Amino acid sequence: xxxxxxxxxxxxxxxxxxxxxxxxxxxxxxxxxxxxxxxxxxxxxxxxxxxxxxxxxxxxxxxxxxxxxxxxxxxxxxxxxxxxxxxxxxxxxxxxxxxxxxxxxxxxxxxxxxxxxxxxxxxxxxxxxxxxxxxxxxxxxxxxxxxxxxxxxxxxxxxxxxxxxxxxxxxxxxxxxxxxxxxxxxxxxxxxxxxxxxxxxxxxxxxxxxxxxxxxxxxxxxxxxxxxxxxxxxxxxxxxxxxxxxxxxxxxxxxxxxxxxxxxxxxxxxxxxxxxxxxxxxxxxxxxxxxxxxxxxxxxxxxxxxxxxxxxxxxxxxxxxxxxxxxxxxxxxxxxxxxxxxxxxxxxxxxxxxxxxxxxxxxxxxxxxxxxxxxxxxxxxxxxxxxxxxxxxxxxxxxxxxxxxxxxxxxxxxxxxxxxxxxxxxxxxxxxxxxxxxxxxxxxxxxxxxxxxxxxxxxxxxxxxxxxxxxxxxxxxxxx
Amino acid sequence: xxxxxxxxxxxxxxxxxxxxxxxxxxxxxxxxxxxxxxxxxxxxxxxxxxxxxxxxxxxxxxxxxxxxxxxxxxxxxxxxxxxxxxxxxxx
Numbered sequence: 001x002x003x004x005x006x007x008x009x010x011x012x013x014x015x016x017x018x019x020x021x022x023x024x025x026x027x028x029x030x031x032x033x034x035x036x037x038x039x040x041x042x043x044x045x046x047x048x049x050x051x052x053x054x055x056x057x058x059x060x061x062x063x064x065x066x067x068x069x070x071x072x073x074x075x076x077x078x079x080x081x082x083x084x085x086x087x088x089x090x091x092x093x094x095x096x097x098x099x100x101x102x103x104x105x106x107x108x109x110x111x112x113x114x115x116x117x118x119x120x121x122x123x124x125x126x127x128x129x130x131x132x133x134x135x136x137x138x139x140x141x142x143x144x145x146x147x148x149x150x151x152x153x154x155x156x157x158x159x160x161x162x163x164x165x166x167x168x169x170x171x172x173x174x175x176x177x178x179x180x181x182x183x184x185x186x187x188x189x190x191x192x193x194x195x196x197x198x199x200x201x202x203x204x205x206x207x208x209x210x211x212x213x214x215x216x217x218x219x220x221x222x223x224x225x226x227x228x229x230x231x232x233x234x235x236x237x238x239x240x241x242x243x244x245x246x247x248x249x250x251x252x253x254x255x256x257x258x259x260x261x262x263x264x265x266x267x268x269x270x271x272x273x274x275x276x277x278x279x280x281x282x283x284x285x286x287x288x289x290x291x292x293x294x295x296x297x298x299x300x301x302x303x304x305x306x307x308x309x310x311x312x313x314x315x316x317x318x319x320x321x322x323x324x325x326x327x328x329x330x331x332x333x334x335x336x337x338x339x340x341x342x343x344x345x346x347x348x349x350x351x352x353x354x355x356x357x358x359x360x361x362x363x364x365x366x367x368x369x370x371x372x373x374x375x376x377x378x379x380x381x382x383x384x385x386x387x388x389x390x391x392x393x394x395x396x397x398x399x400x401x402x403x404x405x406x407x408x409x410x411x412x413x414x415x416x417x418x419x420x421x422x423x424x425x426x427x428x429x430x431x432x433x434x435x436x437x438x439x440x441x442x443x444x445x446x447x448x449x450x451x452x453x454x455x456x457x458x459x460x461x462x463x464x465x466x467x468x469x470x471x472x473x474x475x476x477x478x479x480x
Numbered sequence: 481x482x483x484x485x486x487x488x489x490x491x492x493x494x495x496x497x498x499x500x501x502x503x504x505x506x507x508x509x510x511x512x513x514x515x516x517x518x519x520x521x522x523x524x525x526x527x528x529x530x531x532x533x534x535x536x537x538x539x540x541x542x543x544x545x546x547x548x549x550x551x552x553x554x555x556x557x558x559x560x561x562x563x564x565x566x567x568x569x570x571x
Contacts, residue, residue: 193534338496
């Protein structure tokens, strides 16, 4: 009983082959069996069985199935469900209970999604391998000696290993797309401001966005539409109307751009080759391929590793042992509570990024670093905007490499930061971006990345649907 | 990038982090490499660009009831009635 799409689940529900309770039970059972070897989940939600029983009662009473009826969903543990533990994979929040349910999660639950558990992440979403979790590492189901990517590694693995049908994560510099690429699933980051950040534990407030992990572009679009749209609890969520959920799944006359800066020497040749094959496939499907340029793309990583730590250092100031979370008392006064709580509760990468952020914001350095980074960010946004006058979507590798071994990059922070090379530009430019399975290199999944202009999620769905109708990379599983 | 000798300690104090001697040594070794890398931005000519700021779309300023109070206060590490208890501000 293994479904890979929402429509397959709905077909089975309609024909009464399966009940919501059975779907949820199968998921929890699979997690119990498979997760000790993978570490994707921090905890499961036993209460979901009651939610499933309620859903079955509604259906038995004649109610129409909702768009996400019976869909098992894993949620990254930096998004809260009211009254339930949420930790951001940090010891500083161990035992902390969310005071509200995150809007994005609430919207999915309202449409029938069954949250089966909370998934592992790099602590406070800082990382590209999920190795920075304060609790446990997560392993790649394609090869358990390798990382699943990060920071949403747990969510990517939950879907890739079939433990849940879909998942959601957050993406600040690639934290949905890169693990999706490493794990052979679809991962999508919408335009900044498209999905409410209310209830998402903040990392970098001008960059964070929530998005789905699925097997298909079609299902990513369903989850996106369920979550997208204005939320009065998030002033950065846009009042702009969400496009209707009808997209022409054809690449005929689609203008696809290959930005040369994304195919430079840092990119593994086998990965670049997979993307070139994808471009050839788009051409077969009637698209036109254009070489384009984003001149300041090579400076995007430096820009990101100034702005994100700066915003993170500010956002993480709230973890001070006063109002909630871990609290180290018994010292000499207030300052001791702050210092000792944060020392005991934060992991090394978190401390490192807080230090970098503090530096780039400090007097004497702020103009050369933080303000300069914001000026470069503005230039990047303009360059992307101009490129999207020439093409509808950009096609690039998602990650410079395939999944690397656990422990391979933990000694050298900069090596780890380089994993984000090709994903940070979309966050800086506020534009939507998706990774989808595009092939394999040495038996490991390779993700291809599609980017489009702000608010033009439709172009990405169009290109992605066309691609998946003509290829079958997204149907491969680790146990093939 | 040459860091001032006690920069790591100064940043730790600003960020309210009580680092161990090992951590100070490690960050003293790692931060220059990272700051050198991001410092390359100083070579980018940005004289004509203006940083854009996203507009916040505020909701109307109308009070609405909330049930979150007890859930919030219940998590106080130390509590005295409706107040969070903290150590002396001046010590």
